[in-house]
Structures are given as C-alpha cells and as structure tokens.
Amino acid sequence: MRVLGGWQINGQLPEVPKAIIVIAPHTSNWDFFVGLFVMFKLRLRLSFLGKDSLFVFPVNRLLRWVGGIPIKRNSSAGSVGQMVEAFQRHKELVLVITPEGTRKKVKKWKTGFLHMAKEAKVPVIPVAMDYARRCVDILPALTIEGEVDEELKRVQSCVFHAQGKNPENT
Template sequence: MPEHLRAPLPTRGNRFSRWVGRVGMRLLGGWKVEGQLPDTRQAIIPVAPHTSNWDFFVGVFVMLALGLKLSYLGKHTIFRFPVNQLLRWLGGIPVDRRAAQGVVGQMVEQFQQRHELILALAPEGTRTRVTEWKKGFLHMAKAAQIPVVPVAMDFSRKVIDICPAMMITGDIDAELQRVKQAVAHAVGKNPQHA
C-alpha cells in the first residue's frame, strides 16, 4: 500500500445508524463480515458475484453496520428529484457515460480531487449472466495508483468476505484473474446468473 494512502478508513454515521445496519443484516438472514478493510483513504472495492437486487440492500446494511463512508457509481440520469439527495447521501456519484474522457477518466479525476474516496462496484456491471467482467475498475486503480480490495458476497454462508488488498501493476487481464480468484468461492443469490 502506498504510504500516501495510509490513513484511517473514511467513516460516517453514529451508534444508531450502525445499529440499523446490524439489525438489517440480521433481518436479511444473519449476515456476517469476515476479514478487515485496510487502513486507506482511497480504494476500489469490487463486490462479486452480483446476481440480485438484494445485493444492494445487503451492501447498504453492511456499510451502515461498519460505519463506512462508501461511494458507488450511478448513471447521471437517475440523480433527479425526489431521490437525488438520498442517492448522494448513500454515496452515489453520478457519471455521464457519454463524456469525452469516459467513466474511467472521470473516476481517475475524482480520485485525484478527493482526499477520501472508497468506491464499491459490481465488476460484472449487471445482475444477469455475463461472459466477462468489466475491466474499467482495474484501469481506474492502476491509473490512480490505489488498492483494489475484492469483496465476496456469499449467499450460501451469509458472509461478506473481505479479501486482502492488491495493487494493480501488471497486465490488466492477469490482474482481473487475480481478483476473480479471490472471490471465486462465493455463491450469489441467483447462482445461475453468476
């Protein structure tokens, strides 16, 4: 981990919001968290597998329970009244896919401008079955020189597995395989979509 990124994780919330998160995790089947996020002020957290809308709710409750300040990407067109403020409060970052520098360029710029930014995303890019993951998050991490912390959402055990952080320095295809291997054990809510 680069020395300039070493800092306590960005946090938010209070005892009440952490309690809401813990209650939500229990109500959704008794979810637990294994592993620990590294002390860093910037990172990308690819969460896989992403096979259901329930993934978002599990993720929100885990974020609240741990008191984390996470961000996620959303199409700029959904950030409208009446949900705009809620989406931003939950960490939403609007991105315009038509922008000249593309989503990767926009996010590298965000990492350069923000002192703290932990970005969670689904590398599959959709809940349906895909033949290949999107690689943009690896390009972002490599260009911004920030760690990737793979997280496996395992519905079979109701466990969020936080894997060790990795720096993206080599061939993107090889780095993608490293990330996939870290979360390969996890079973999604709808395994047929993984």
C-alpha cells in the first residue's frame, strides 16, 4: 500500500484492542510525520507518550487529538506504572514508542516498553521505518514473557534491516 511521498506500507497490524508498537530506527523528527501519514492512511487510532509539560495551550488539544498521552516524569508510579494503569483503564489502547528514546545515536535501547508489555499483558508489534527503501514494515506481534535482555534482542532483530533517515545515528 502506498502513502504520501511514495512510501510503501508492508504488512498489517493485527486486530488487537491493546498493543505497543515499537518503531525503529528513530533518527529524525521526520519519523513523526511519516508515522502520522501512515496512521491516517490506515485509519488507525494510535497513542504516543509525551512529557506533560508539552500538553499546554495552544497545542494541548492537537496533541491529544493525534493520540498524545501526557506522562508525569516525576510520578512515583513512573512511566511504566502510568502506562500499565492506562492499559487497565482503557478497552482499546495502542501505544507507539521509539525505544531509542531520542533521535541521536544511542548505545542501547530503553526497555520500559518491554516492562509495560509484560505487566499489562499486551503484545509488542515491531515496525521498521526504512528510509533507504521508503518502506514501513509492520512485523508480526510478539508476546513478551521472558527476560528483558533476551526479549530486547528479539525485538531488535525484527527491525535490524531498516536504515533511518540519518543512518549515522543508528
């Protein structure tokens, strides 16, 4: 399926009411916009995390409309606890996360998404954003049950083939 700018969408999201979509690599601000176009093309209702200080006038309503969920970074429950609670509260919630946590080169991915998935008992759906091929590859859902380090390697192996917009940051 083609989307704006000649991007190709490969694969399909499973029809599950709750999940965590892990998008990698994340090397550019453009990833957000490519993701939005894919979301609109597939008519998906997805959510993403943002620090609560971003959710202020005049962008508060827009951020929430496109799926933003404000997270209080100084909360005693932490981001993982807040999201596990959110998964328990909602009948449907599909959260998109960039596990690198930044657009810069990182030595290792953050693992909070794995803890969220394991505690909330929701699948992780790896999605590779490959600028070299102009493809968004949606891969099969994974159930997270094992040790975090091993599960992280399993998720990373699904998106390893993709090249970010700024490959020097991967």
